[in-house]
Amino acid sequence: MLDTKSSYAIEQQLHFLREIDQLKSVIRKSPLIDQSRRENSAEHSWHLAMYAFILKDRSDKEINIDRVIKMLLIHDIVEIDAGDHPIHETTDNSAQEEAEQQAAERIFGLLPTSQGEELKALWYEFEAAESNDAVFAKSLDRLQPLIHNVATEGGTWVEGKVTHEQVEQRYGSVISGGLRRFGRW
Amino acid sequence: MLDTKSSYAIEQQLHFLREIDQLKSVIRKSPLIDQSRRENSAEHSWHLAMYAFILKDRSDKEINIDRVIKMLLIHDIVEIDAGDHPIHETTDNSAQEEAEQQAAERIFGLLPTSQGEELKALWYEFEAAESNDAVFAKSLDRLQPLIHNVATEGGTWVEGKVTHEQVEQRYGSVISGGLRRFGRW
Numbered sequence: 001m002l003d004t005k006s007s008y009a010i011e012q013q014l015h016f017l018r019e020i021d022q023l024k025s026v027i028r029k030s031p032l033i034d035q036s037r038r039e040n041s042a043e044h045s046w047h048l049a050m051y052a053f054i055l056k057d058r059s060d061k062e063i064n065i066d067r068v069i070k071m072l073l074i075h076d077i078v079e080i081d082a083g084d085h086p087i088h089e090t091t092d093n094s095a096q097e098e099a100e101q102q103a104a105e106r107i108f109g110l111l112p113t114s115q116g117e118e119l120k121a122l123w124y125e126f127e128a129a130e131s132n133d134a135v136f137a138k139s140l141d142r143l144q145p146l147i148h149n150v151a152t153e154g155g156t157w158v159e160g161k162v163t164h165e166q167v168e169q170r171y172g173s174v175i176s177g178g179l180r181r182f183g184r185w
Numbered sequence: 186m187l188d189t190k191s192s193y194a195i196e197q198q199l200h201f202l203r204e205i206d207q208l209k210s211v212i213r214k215s216p217l218i219d220q221s222r223r224e225n226s227a228e229h230s231w232h233l234a235m236y237a238f239i240l241k242d243r244s245d246k247e248i249n250i251d252r253v254i255k256m257l258l259i260h261d262i263v264e265i266d267a268g269d270h271p272i273h274e275t276t277d278n279s280a281q282e283e284a285e286q287q288a289a290e291r292i293f294g295l296l297p298t299s300q301g302e303e304l305k306a307l308w309y310e311f312e313a314a315e316s317n318d319a320v321f322a323k324s325l326d327r328l329q330p331l332i333h334n335v336a337t338e339g340g341t342w343v344e345g346k347v348t349h350e351q352v353e354q355r356y357g358s359v360i361s362g363g364l365r366r367f368g369r370w
Binding site: 014 | 195198199201202203205206207208209210217218219221224225227228230231232234235236238239240243251254255258259296300329332333336
């Protein structure tokens with residue numbers, strides 16, 4: 001990755017780092033646990049990286065925890081252009097995918113080429129949800145809002161009239177795909 | 186780390202993960218770049234982890250980037266109990282250190298023992314600012330607010346009547362301790 005060491009590269013890297021500050025203004029459906037406000041996608045990404053760090057021994061399959069953490073740090077950056085789309089809302093999935101891919105091109109494209117490609121590949125891997133690392137990362141991305149909703153007595157589920165069956169269907173298989181069954185979960 | 190696999194351990198881990206949600210409500214001095222509000226310590230931690238990921242080739246010394254990222258993810262968690270103390274404010278440093286150490290004991294102490302000890306050791310290493318990983322992490326912790334203040338035409342420096350010399354003194358040596366000189370910096 002020689003192109004990350006040039007003096008032009010630092011301008012590109014700092015541009016990218018300033019640009020992603022906007023992820024702090026993308027507001028999600030899920031509230032903070034104290035319900036004082038809704039969570040933004042930057043602090044959500046931090047929390048998920050911490051979920052990965054803490055629950056790393058709970059993956060069903062062999063994972064590289066350092067890759068999982070990086071994947072989770074960048075997984076929502078495309079929302080700066082494409083917005084957040086909660087799983088309980090009906091949206092045009094192919095238009096959404098298209099918007100996210102364009103966002104990935106633009107935002108990761110701010111970086112020096114080799115680094116931009118590295119991040120894009122990691123993001124596509126997360127989206128594809130096929131590799132062990134991506135399956136584990138995706139399961140945490142479902143687990144965290146579930147924990148928040150349980151801690152806030154239903155939270156966005158009550159608000160959005162989401163049924164028990166819908167919760168099972170939309171969270172269950174993704175979570176159990178990446179995490180060993182534990183305790184009462 | 187066998188004790189992280191028990192069924193009681195998962196309760197401890199989820200307790201910790203719920204507890205650290207409060208870092209999203211610790212408000213720092215630095216504004217977002219768009220100046221819409223001040224930054225909180227959770228999203229700041231995400232941003233710093235991204236700084237490390239992107240600028241990893243810019244350390245003066247050999248570093249383990251995965252340890253640096255983990256260090257930055259946890260570096261502010263003690264603020265949940267001890268609050269944020271900007272470098273330009275005069276505070277009783279020994280009382281502050283004491284409060285942070287107590288916070289580390291309490292919060293990391295929520296985890297299964299071996300994991301709590303691992304995180305505490307990583308946090309103490311960051312605080313000591315002696316290892317290559319900690320020196321690099323600390324330099325990023327100074328660089329990010331500096332970039333914000335430059336991007337917002339002085340930001341909290343103007344507000345707090347901080348002089349050019351104070352900026353040099355409080356940021357300069359820490360940043361140049363961990364990062365190779367680049368471009369106009």
